[in-house]
Structure formats: structure tokens, C-alpha cells
Amino acid sequence: MIRTGPGEASVLGVATSLNDTVVLIVDGLRVANRTPVWNLDYWFLHVPVSDGSVVQTRVGSALSPAVPVPAYAPRPVGPPGFVYARGTSFMVNNTPIQFFGVNEPTAFPYALIASGLYGWANASRYWGENRLFPSGPDARIANVSSADELWRAYFRYLLHYQNVSSEPFDPSPNLLRIWIVDENFGMEQAYRAWRDHPAEFWGLLDRLVYWADRAGVYLVPVLGHMDVDRDNAMYDPSSPMYARHLDLVRAIVARYDDNPRIAMWDLWNEADVNNDAYWTAAGGIAGYRAWAARYLADVKRYSPNHLLTLGTGGWTLFPGAPGFGWSYHFFWNEIPGMEVSSHHNYATSEDAYLIDWQSAWHEALGLPHFEGEYGYNDFPGPSGIGVGYWPWFTNGARAAGWQAISAMVLLDNGRGAYADYPYDGSLPQYPAGPPPPVDRPPVAAFTVSPPAPTMRSLVTFNASISSDDVGIVRYEWAFGDHGFAQGVTVQHVFPGAGDFPVTLTVTDISGGRDTWTLVVHVSPLLLPPGPLTVPWAAPRFALALLVGIGVPGLIHRVLPIEPRVRRRRARKARVPPRVS
Known part of the structure; x- marks a missing residue:
């Protein structure tokens, strides 16, 4: 049972026979009955309940125990202009919104490569590589050599399909599901690109978000x-x-938590697919769900304004996965922290239950649903990857009220949708809008604590008073004594006294830099008041005597001390005379 609203819930179960009649009882009253579908599943949607209600089902002659309904937890409303969830609907400014789009797996990783961030040879030749435009799956947009040129050209294709689209089979695309981090291009390469080249990394992503906004496309x-x-x-x-x-x-x-152009974050694409051996060793169902819940929780506090989901392949051979039915859908999506249910669908059969059943499961779960990938399998297929655009599914899913779907490709599979794809004609211009933001250079500044440090003491340098209109991504320090560090706040120990030019260099996301140098005077150590006690030295040992203070460092003089030794003349012993 799932509480789906202040006054409603969903009840689901499995019968024992197709001939069973399932009776739903709320607070002792019979409120509905039905028969199971062919896989023996049954479900009741929008069941009227209140706090304190108890629910039972009677399957044949068997009466289930009474189960109290869970408490209802209202979903938060997003800031103005942001996408948020209300029940099974996506909302913007208190108005439902339906998304349709397409997938782009390669454009951003190739842009990272083309920018030289992965260390590939002849990297610049990868500018413009992508999956979709003008003709996928191995497409290339010509005459682009920067982030701004790439995304400006890329989203003009989506503008074209917005202009020529028509319901129901080829709706206007207002959504792009785009891969940002993909380990198939090299393990941790995206991480290292961000860590070592933050200005270039953020520049690529910022321009992507800007041109998506100009095209009216959510990401x-x-x-x-x-x-x-x-x-x-x-x-x-x-x-x-x-x-x-x-x-x-x-x-x-x-970084983008204040940007409404993000519809949701898809934290991982198909972690369930083709990892059977690993997930078996990691606990199967329990291991996968534990990892998913942990990952969602680890990210959510950094993204309070956006919805989170995990792109689920729905791998039917996953170790321990239920058969196709409501429990299958719930297994992948009834996970703590999962704010949008997800599924990927590739098929050739056009059976109504593929849409009808899943529509009911979305409602039963009480979450908006995102069909993140779908396509018509027809190997070798029109796209070269065995997947064509599936207009039947698009039409049926949207008519059934599915809130968000994105095709894997827009390539026509011979059934009429997007008939001019691939498109090589003229592209529309962008509607009027604000120019790309001009990133002003940063301003470097820092504080020193303590303000009058002494040698060999710990000194803290804090650059948080540095400023930039967009954001500083790198803080680099040089302490004037061959010491270096990175970070907003760092600590350093000066080994000697003197004047040290400490230099801070800050870099913003566009590569703008500023440097500020402050001479830090480091005083020598001061001896405590009182007499100096010097221990007695053994012969030939050196006694270090402090003889002066005032130049960098303490001056030590080593004086060999020869202890005074009283020499005694040995007395000659008297020998008594020999007596014969």
C-alpha cells in the first residue's frame, strides 16, 4: 500500500488464480472489487483513505490482516520557474508540464576531449562529434571549435524540430537527456578534467545550459x-x-541548483544492466537498492531545488528481479530518495498493455514518471545501433498522460515520424533573448592570522574574501620561501624570520585570473626572561651557546670547551733497604 495523496492511497497485490475476485475493504467497508490481470497482479488506484484508516483485501475466501495506511508526506514545491512534483505530475509555477525529448550520449564527452582535457592525440578533431545531428548515430556538426559555437549550433537543430513537429507522432521536443559523466570514455577522466581544468570544464557546461535555455529546452x-x-x-x-x-x-x-533549466538530475544510467555477476556478489536486489538509496542521499542535500532519479534499464535478467508486473516496477523505483520513477523500454511488439499497465503502476507509486529511453528494435535498424524512433509508443504514452519520455534517437524507422531526419537544410535563428553572460575577472584578496606571526608558528591564510561575479574555481598560493599550496583556506609555517612576499592567484570559470601579493613580516622567536642555565659539558663535547638574536634565524656558535684537569705528579714510592 502506498499513500499517494492527503486523501488517497494505492493497494496492490498478487492473486492465486485468474478466477479470483479481489475485494478491497477500507475501515470495514467494501469499497471496490476486481479480477487480476493475466499475470495474477491486481491493483486499486485512488482509494479514499484518511489518517488512521485500515485496509484489507479478500481474495476468494482469504481475508488479509488489517493494515494501517501510512502517513502522507507532502512533496516540496519548487521555487518559481523550477520543475517540481505534485503526485504523478511535473509542475512549473503551479501548472502541469509534459516533456518530450531525445537522448544525447556523446556530445559532451567529445567536447571535453576536443578541449584537450582527456589528453587524446589530435583532440581538436573531435569538436562537433555527437549522436544526433545532423545525422546520427556517428554525427558531426561542422565548423565548430569552441563550447559556445558547439552548443549554439547544436540547439538550432532542436529549434528546427520544434518548428516542423506535429502531434501526435512527432511532438515538439522540449527536453534533452544528455550524458555529462561517462566512464566509457576513460575511467575517472571526467573527474580529472573537472579537478585539473575547472575553468574549461565549467565553461563547456555553462554554455550548454545557456543555449538550452535560449532554445526553450529543459535538460x-x-x-x-x-x-x-x-x-x-x-x-x-x-x-x-x-x-x-x-x-x-x-x-x-x-553549481546549478539555482538554475530552473534543469528538469531533473539523472544520477546514473542503467546501473542495473549487464552487471549481473557484480550485483550477484553484492547482494542482488538488496545490494542494488542499498547502493541506489545511498547514492541518492549522498547527492540530495547538495541539490534541494531539483528532482533526482536514476536511469533504470529494467534489466529483466537482473539477479532476483521480479517478473514483469507491478512488483517489477516497484523494485526499481520504490527506493528512498527516488523522486521520479524511471524505466527504459526497447521493443517491437505494439501491445496496449505495455502502456496501460505501466501507466497504472506510475499512478500506484504516486511519483511522476520519466521514460528516459525508448526505441523500436529492428536490427540492424535504420540508425546503425538497432534502434529506430517508435511513434506508436510516443503517441500512446503521451495520450496516457506519461509526464516525460525521451526517445533514444529521432531516426525515422520507416513509419513516418520525423520524416526529414537527418536534416541538412537551413536552421532557424534563436528567438530574442539575453546575450551570454559576460564573466568579469575575479578579484584576489586574503587575510592572515595571526597578523604578526613568528617563525616556526602556524599561520592561516584565508582567501574567502576574494570575489567573482560567477565563481572562483582555483586558489593558488606561493609563500615566498619556496612553499606552495592550493585551496580557499591554507596553513603554512615559515622556517625563519624575515619579510616574505605571499602571492595568491585566483582563477574563475572562464579562465580569468587575478593576483594579489602581501608582504608578511615574520618575527624571530623571543627567549623567555630569566638566566640562561648551561649544563656542564663532558670533555670534547660541544656546548651550544646562544650569542645573538636579530638576523633571520637563531645564530648558534659552537665553542669547544676543554675542561680544566689538575695534573698531579705521581709520587715515587719509597722502597725499604734490602737487609742481607
Whole structure:
């Protein structure tokens, strides 16, 4: 049973026979009855309940125990202009919104490569590589050599399909699901690109978000993906690799938490698919759900304004996964922290129950649903990857009220949708809008504590008073004594006294830099008042005597001390005379 609203709940179960009649009882009163579907599943939607209600079912002659309804937890309302959830609907400014879009797995990773951040040879030749435009799956947009040129050209194709689209089979695309972090391009390469080249990394992502906004396209950034032959340490929350990945993801979601162009964050693409051996060893169902709940919780506090989901393949061969039915859908999506249910669907059969059943399960779960990938399998297929655009599914899912779907490709599979794809004609211009933001250079500044340090003491340098209109991504320190450090707040010990020019260099996301130098006077150590006690030295030992203070460092003079030794003349012993 799921509490789906202040006055309603969903009740689901499994019968024992197709001939069973399932009776629903709320607070002792019979409120509904039905028969199971062919896999013996049954469900009741929008069941009227209140706090304190108890629910039972009678299947044949068997009466279930009375179960109290769970408490209702209202979903938060997003800030103005942001996408948020209300029941099974996506909302913006208190108005429902329905999303349709397409997937872009390669454009951003190739842009990172083209920018030289992955260290590939002849990297610049990868500018414009993508999955979709003008003709996928191995497409390339010509004559682009920067982030701004790439995304400006890319979203003009989406403007074109907005202009020529028509319901129901080829609706206007207002959504792009786009891979940002993909380990298939090299394990942890995206992490290292962000860590070592933050200005270039953020420049690529900022321009992507800007041109999506100009085109009126919402984004679902995918922040993780990996094939089976990669390092499964990514799925181990105790591993250093998971910690590094989490640092990157947290930085991304926090940076754009005030940007309404993000529809939701898809934290990982198909962690369930093709990792059977690993997940079996990690506990199967329990292991997967524990990892998913942990990952969602680790990210959410950095993204309070956006919805979170996990792109679920719904791998039917996953170890221990239920058969196709409501329990299958709930297994992947009834996970703490999962704010949008998810599924990927590739098929050739056009059976109504594929849509009808899943529509009911979405309602029963009480979450908005995102069908993140779908396509018509027809190997080798029109796209070269065995997947074509599936207009039947698009039409049926949208008519059934599915809140968000994104096709894997827009390539026509011979059934009429997007008939001009691939498109090589003229592209529309952008509607009027604000120019790209001009990033002013940063201003470097810092404080020193204590303000009058002495040698060999710990000194704290704090650069948090530095400023930038967008954001500083790197703080670099040089202490004038061959010491260096990075970070907003650092500590340093000067080994000697003197004047040291301490230099701070800050870099913002666009590569703008500023430097500020402050001469820090470091005083020598002062001896405490009182007489100096010098221990007696043994012969030939050196006694270090402090003879002066006032130049950098303490001056020590080593004086060899020869102890005074009284020499005694040995007395000659008297020998008595020999007596004969």
C-alpha cells in the first residue's frame, strides 16, 4: 500500500488464480472489487483513505490482516520557474508540464576531449562529434571549435524540430537527456578534467545550459554511466573511486541548483544492466537498492531545488528481479530518495498493455514518471545501433498522460515520424533573448592570522574574501620561501624570520585570473626572561651557546670547551733497604 495523496492511497497485490475476485475493504467497508490481470497482479488506484484508516483485501475466501495506511508526506514545491512534483505530475509555477525529448550520449564527452582535457592525440578533431545531428548515430556538426559555437549550433537543430513537429507522432521536443559523466570514455577522466581544468570544464557546461535555455529546452543531465567491463568500485560507497565521483557530482548539482533549466538530475544510467555477476556478489536486489538509496542521499542535500532519479534499464535478467508486473516496477523505483520513477523500454511488439499497465503502476507509486529511453528494435535498424524512433509508443504514452519520455534517437524507422531526419537544410535563428553572460575577472584578496606571526608558528591564510561575479574555481598560493599550496583556506609555517612576499592567484570559470601579493613580516622567536642555565659539558663535547638574536634565524656558535684537569705528579714510592 502506498499513500499517494492527503486523501488517497494505492493497494496492490498478487492473486492465486485468474478466477479470483479481489475485494478491497477500507475501515470495514467494501469499497471496490476486481479480477487480476493475466499475470495474477491486481491493483486499486485512488482509494479514499484518511489518517488512521485500515485496509484489507479478500481474495476468494482469504481475508488479509488489517493494515494501517501510512502517513502522507507532502512533496516540496519548487521555487518559481523550477520543475517540481505534485503526485504523478511535473509542475512549473503551479501548472502541469509534459516533456518530450531525445537522448544525447556523446556530445559532451567529445567536447571535453576536443578541449584537450582527456589528453587524446589530435583532440581538436573531435569538436562537433555527437549522436544526433545532423545525422546520427556517428554525427558531426561542422565548423565548430569552441563550447559556445558547439552548443549554439547544436540547439538550432532542436529549434528546427520544434518548428516542423506535429502531434501526435512527432511532438515538439522540449527536453534533452544528455550524458555529462561517462566512464566509457576513460575511467575517472571526467573527474580529472573537472579537478585539473575547472575553468574549461565549467565553461563547456555553462554554455550548454545557456543555449538550452535560449532554445526553450529543459535538460536532464546524466551524471554517471559505465559498461560491465569497467571498474565496479563505482558501486561501492566505501571506495575512493566512489568518493571522487561523488565530489564531482556534488559540485555539478550544487553549481546549478539555482538554475530552473534543469528538469531533473539523472544520477546514473542503467546501473542495473549487464552487471549481473557484480550485483550477484553484492547482494542482488538488496545490494542494488542499498547502493541506489545511498547514492541518492549522498547527492540530495547538495541539490534541494531539483528532482533526482536514476536511469533504470529494467534489466529483466537482473539477479532476483521480479517478473514483469507491478512488483517489477516497484523494485526499481520504490527506493528512498527516488523522486521520479524511471524505466527504459526497447521493443517491437505494439501491445496496449505495455502502456496501460505501466501507466497504472506510475499512478500506484504516486511519483511522476520519466521514460528516459525508448526505441523500436529492428536490427540492424535504420540508425546503425538497432534502434529506430517508435511513434506508436510516443503517441500512446503521451495520450496516457506519461509526464516525460525521451526517445533514444529521432531516426525515422520507416513509419513516418520525423520524416526529414537527418536534416541538412537551413536552421532557424534563436528567438530574442539575453546575450551570454559576460564573466568579469575575479578579484584576489586574503587575510592572515595571526597578523604578526613568528617563525616556526602556524599561520592561516584565508582567501574567502576574494570575489567573482560567477565563481572562483582555483586558489593558488606561493609563500615566498619556496612553499606552495592550493585551496580557499591554507596553513603554512615559515622556517625563519624575515619579510616574505605571499602571492595568491585566483582563477574563475572562464579562465580569468587575478593576483594579489602581501608582504608578511615574520618575527624571530623571543627567549623567555630569566638566566640562561648551561649544563656542564663532558670533555670534547660541544656546548651550544646562544650569542645573538636579530638576523633571520637563531645564530648558534659552537665553542669547544676543554675542561680544566689538575695534573698531579705521581709520587715515587719509597722502597725499604734490602737487609742481607
